[in-house]
Amino acid sequence: MNRQLSPIGSWLRHRAENLLAMMLLAMFVIFLLQIFSRYLFNLSIGWTHEASVALWIWMVLFGSAFVVREVDEIRFDLFWGAATARGLRVMxxxxxxxxxxxxxxxxxxxxxxxxxxxxxxxxxxxxxFDLLYSIYVVFAIAMIVRHLWLCVLAIRGKAPEGFDPTKASSGV
Known part of the structure; x- marks a missing residue:
């Protein structure tokens, strides 16, 4: 079952990354439009700031819910790196x-x-605002599901991955 779901999960993850990249591109284009309109045409456009903030909110919460991997989350390395496999599971x-x-x-x-x-x-x-902030509800549900699964894995004996600084990458 897990091997059947793996390609689907990978495909969904890549589509989430694509959507996140499109949001970042849109935010960048809107930002450039705001700069050009203000400094080249001396015209202030109010909607550009609003759109940038909305895209930022969605990027952070959508990315945290569907793109950021567990191993990429911030931890207290002082404790996490020194812990045994059993200690990692307990934490x-x-x-x-x-x-x-x-x-x-x-x-x-x-x-x-x-x-x-x-x-x-x-x-x-x-x-x-309910549409704008609805992504937080999606984020909260995704975090509940993700951490329930991680808790079950840890109880079953699978230790979470420790951070290895020798294998750090830019995500590529």
């Missing part, structure tokens, strides 16, 4: 269980608040 269970509990506890309030925000919209683009 993974404690950390993942804590995150699952916190995200699950906050999820109803987050959904309620994001739903409430449909009454407000952005100033220039008129994007409803």
């Amino acid at each position: 993974q269970v404690i950390g993942s269980a804590s995150l699952v509990a916190l995200f699950t506890w906050s999820l109803p309030a987050v959904i309620d608040y994001v739903s409430f925000m449909k009454v407000e919209s952005t100033a220039y683009l008129k994007i409803r």
Whole structure:
């Protein structure tokens, strides 16, 4: 079953990376448009700032939910690097269980608040805030699922990968 899902997961991950790259490109183009309009044409365009902020929010939360790998997350290397495989598993269970509990506890309030925000919209683009911030709900659910899975793996005896500075790369 896992071998059948691996190509699908890899394909989905690559599409998420593609979408993230398109968002970054759009943000860069909008940023350049803002610079050209301000300094070449002496024209201030308000929607460019709003679009850049919206894209940034989506890039950070979408990227964290679907693109950033577990091994790429920031850890306290002082403890993580010195731990044995059993210690890594214990830290993974404690950390993942804590995150699952916190995200699950906050999820109803987050959904309620994001739903409430449909009454407000952005100033220039008129994007409803519930649509703009809906990515946080997706992010929270993705974090719950991811850390439940990591917790189960750690309980079953699979230690998380330790960071090896000799194998650090730029993601390529």
